[in-house]
Amino acid sequence: xxxxxxxxxxxxxxxxxxxxxxxxxxxxxxxxxxxxxxxxxxxxxxxxxxxxxxxxxxxxxxxxxxxxxxxxxxxxxxxxxxxxxxxxxxxxxxxxxxxxxxxxxxxxxxxxxxxxxxxxxxxxxxxxxxxxxxxxxxxxxxxxxxxxxxxxxxxxxxxxxxxxxxxxxxxxxxxxxxxxxxxxxxxxxxxxxxxxxxxxxxxxxxxxxxxxxxxxxxxxxxxxxxxxxxxxxxxxxxxxxxxxxxxxxxxxxxxxxxxxxxxxxxxxxxxxxxxxxxxxxxxxxxxxxxxxxxxxxxxxxxxxxxxxxxxxxxxxxxxxxxxxxxxxxxxxxxxxxxxxxxxxxxxxxxxxxxxxxxxxxxxxxxxxxxxxxxxxxxxxxxxxxxxxxxxxxxxxx
Numbered sequence: 001x002x003x004x005x006x007x008x009x010x011x012x013x014x015x016x017x018x019x020x021x022x023x024x025x026x027x028x029x030x031x032x033x034x035x036x037x038x039x040x041x042x043x044x045x046x047x048x049x050x051x052x053x054x055x056x057x058x059x060x061x062x063x064x065x066x067x068x069x070x071x072x073x074x075x076x077x078x079x080x081x082x083x084x085x086x087x088x089x090x091x092x093x094x095x096x097x098x099x100x101x102x103x104x105x106x107x108x109x110x111x112x113x114x115x116x117x118x119x120x121x122x123x124x125x126x127x128x129x130x131x132x133x134x135x136x137x138x139x140x141x142x143x144x145x146x147x148x149x150x151x152x153x154x155x156x157x158x159x160x161x162x163x164x165x166x167x168x169x170x171x172x173x174x175x176x177x178x179x180x181x182x183x184x185x186x187x188x189x190x191x192x193x194x195x196x197x198x199x200x201x202x203x204x205x206x207x208x209x210x211x212x213x214x215x216x217x218x219x220x221x222x223x224x225x226x227x228x229x230x231x232x233x234x235x236x237x238x239x240x241x242x243x244x245x246x247x248x249x250x251x252x253x254x255x256x257x258x259x260x261x262x263x264x265x266x267x268x269x270x271x272x273x274x275x276x277x278x279x280x281x282x283x284x285x286x287x288x289x290x291x292x293x294x295x296x297x298x299x300x301x302x303x304x305x306x307x308x309x310x311x312x313x314x315x316x317x318x319x320x321x322x323x324x325x326x327x328x329x330x331x332x333x334x335x336x337x338x339x340x341x342x343x344x345x346x347x348x349x350x351x352x353x354x355x356x357x358x359x360x361x362x363x364x365x366x367x368x369x370x371x372x373x374x375x376x377x378x379x380x381x382x383x384x385x386x387x388x389x390x391x392x393x394x395x396x397x
Contacts, residue, residue, distance in 0.1 A: 022381050024338045027171050027199060027317060027374035033224040033276060036269045040226055043265040051262045052253065062264045069271025076202055076278045077216060078209040079233050085254045086267060089230035090198035091122035093217035096232050096257065097194045098126040100244035101163055102133065110162035114191070116140045116148045117359035118170055123196055124355075127165075135162075145309030146173045146360050150181035161191040168200035168208065172356045172372055173308030174317025176204065183212035192242065198222055198230075202277025203285070203314065211235065214242060220266065224376070225273030229266035232257075284377040288315040291375050298384035302392055307357055307370050316376060319357075321369035325394045330371055333390050341372050 023031070032040075043065060051066045053059025071081040087093045098113075105111055115127055117139045131137045138156045142148050148166060157164075164186060169176050179195060186193055194215040197208055201216075202223040208216065216233035220226055234242050234257075244257060251259025277284075292315055299320065307319040322330070327342035334340055342354075357367045375381070 021334075021336055022338045023379065024340050024373040024375055024381075026376045026379070027174070027222075027372065028341060029221045029227065030224045030376055031378050032226060032269070033273060033378075035276070036225055036273045039272045040265045040269040043268040047264070049264070051264050062262075065268050065271075066262055066264060069267045069274075072271040072275040072278075073218065073231055074233070076205070076208070076274050077197075077213075077233055079235055082255075083234050083236065085232045085234055085257050086262060087230045087232055087258055088228055089221070090120075090196060090217040090219035091230075092258075093219075093230050093232035094120070094122040094194075094196055095126050096244065096247055097215040097217060098123065098163065098165060099129065099247060100257070101192060101242075102130060102135070103245050104243040105135065105162040108162075110160045112136045112138070112158050112161045113163045113165065114138045114140065114153060114156045114161060115165040116142065116167070118142050118146065118148070118172075118356045119165070119167055120171055120196060120198070123165055123167070142356075142360050143309075144360055144362070145312060146170060146175035146307070146356070147177055147309060147312055148182075150178050150185050153182050154185035157186075157189055157191065161189065163192045163194060165194040165196070167196040167198075168204060169197075169314050170308070170356060171199050172354055173319045174199075174313045174372075174374070175308040176200075176312050176314055179207040179213070180210060183207075183210045186212060199314070202274060203281060203316075205278070205281060220270035220273060223273045223277045224378070226266045226269045229263060229270045231270075280377075285315050287377040288375060291379060291381065292316070292318065294381065295373065295384050298388040299391075302388060302395060305366055307360075307362060307366065317372065317374045319370055319372045321366045321371070322391050322395050323369075325369050325391060327369050327371050329394060330369070330391060333394055334387065337390060338373070338387055342370055 047061050049058025049062040051062040070084045074081045074084050113135055127137050140148050140152050140156060166177055166182055168179050183193060192214045193212055195213050196217045198217060198219045199222060200208060201218045214235050218231045220229040246257045248259055253259050253262060295318060302322050304320040304322050307321060331340060353367050354370060357370055
């Protein structure tokens, strides 16, 4: 079983590369597209200027490249270039979106927030902090299929609701959330709408272009770009900027919302990755769907239970449980064949049951056996049979 060249470690021998397990953890991070890597190297080695240096060619070239990347990222979600604020990734973007509205909420007496029980920890953490500060946070429970009912979101709204925050695609199950329906439920309400699009940006296009979405968190390394770079889309309302306040101070970059020297090389790679994602999303989805069909053809005979409504799951993810098989034992058994996970990479060190699957009300045995496999258009799986046979041996007494 082999992986594509893009997932090989530079400098390794051909024999070592061929022996590596196939990478099936793309929801944690993706390999970098070769063209994106070339762009990063160019803007690291050749064009290394500071985008804030306006007095010479190097700085101006860097500024121009940043502006071009900003426009490319904005075009994916039909936003204006100056509505894109660069951050270190979706975690920082989520924090800026949620905590950055806190002062406005206090000033206006709007101290209620609606979110869901299946959000990423980088959303639940800031919400816990606001709860500590006196905000009232309502967390909607998902359906057994892993998606949130828009009617429940609407029913939770109050006159003092400041913010509704939902993810677009769940990072553990791959279940696509009904963003369009939630946006429609909010059309008569003044609450700000934040979408954590880390797993959806560049993969699901139309729902993320809805003008009702005020804030959107994006991560570069989920779309075959570099780690350490992301963005927060901050869409204007009635031609006015959102009342966000920074979490850091000391510089005027990014309209004062995120001070610090811009990482031009990472932004250049992020911009190209976004452009390629928009250009190629249909072909990539088709490739991922074909891999999913192959995976299910081998795994379904094991009697697996799919965790998450299969009709609402994105093409590049399967979260499943094999009856009688513990996920940790499965991961160890598969380690020479495939790199897989049993949940979010951000909480994988804690060995706690998945809060996403617990919220969906799944049986404890099914939760303890849950495995997540996620791939990309760059993934090559020679034979799913070996993976299925390994899991099948664990299932037999």
